[in-house]
Amino acid sequence: MTDAAVWDALAEIPDPEIPVISLVDLGVVKAVEVEGDRVRIEFTPTFMGCPALEVMRERMEEAVTALGGEPRIDVLLDDSWSTDKITPEGREKLREAGFAPPAPRGAAPPALLQLQQAVHRCPYCGSTETRLDNIFGPTPCRSVRYCTSCRQPFEQFKTI
């Protein structure tokens, strides 16, 4: 078994809540180490209360087992994941599915004014005439915005 085979298998696992992107697109696989049959995966959770985390872990174990390997998933409880780890392909897939991808992280944490006034593009019509409706949305990772051009509410991935 090779590292590449494991990465390929992980790239086939959809995110349980936003199935248009894979775990590799999401950037939650920090490292893969293969030693004989033993496969160690370093996994960085996204939002700490996300119920999808357990499912992701199980799917990764199943994928390694299907390759004939013995999985060990190490969950890293540090801050090595941020929304900047979502790959460019992942961002594009999010947009196509109607989720505005997260804005890149700035040097300082986001401020209220910035959330309300910064330019965020509508994933449906591309207009920048959008406003913040609610900092919180259907899951902890999303905010709700409204496009005043096409009059469509949409979900924006929070920047963390």
Add this chain to the structure above:
Amino acid sequence: MSERARLELLLDLADDELILGWRNSEWTGIAPFLEEDVAFSSIAQNEIGHARALYELAARELGSGDADTIAFDRRPEEYRSAPLVQLRLVPDWAKTIARHVLYETADAIRIERLKAHEDPELAGIAAKIEREEVYHRLHAEMWLERLRDEPRYADAVEELWPYALGVLDPELRPALAERVGRPEVEALERTAPGEEFAALWDEMTMVRRSAPVGAQW
């Protein structure tokens, strides 16, 4: 830092987040408007997620059990949560927002300090928690702007201020007094939980206590 002190630090923080998460979730379905149902439910989910990660570290420290055993298998008197988070405030929106603003301000101070901790594991988890807490503070700030001139809100802050100070260790309290712009008063310390907590504990641990040991969900 001694193992005992590290464990107590983890449990103070985790118990605050678990109990506040529980209290915030009491607004699910009955907040003044839909956006706030969603916001308080989401904040609750985050706080309980933070508690789970902190309990996992604590379980590793103890060498037994897991996040669930620490969260749900202790007796009510063993919880270390601050009196501020134990208060049942539904259906008082002014007090709920006052607690939200005070708690998030206090929490920011202790998370900042923990991020600079010499223990990389504690510093790492604090930095991860902080990424989510930013949004809780923005939400609190938005409500503070709306309510700051309301007499009911001012009364609520006055009433909860000694509780808010009790969230922090004594050396961090002057920083909170400065940020909130109020004089330091005698704080309500973390002592044995009262009757209000007993009712919460009863409800919170009911499923766990009624399920056979080792039940899988």
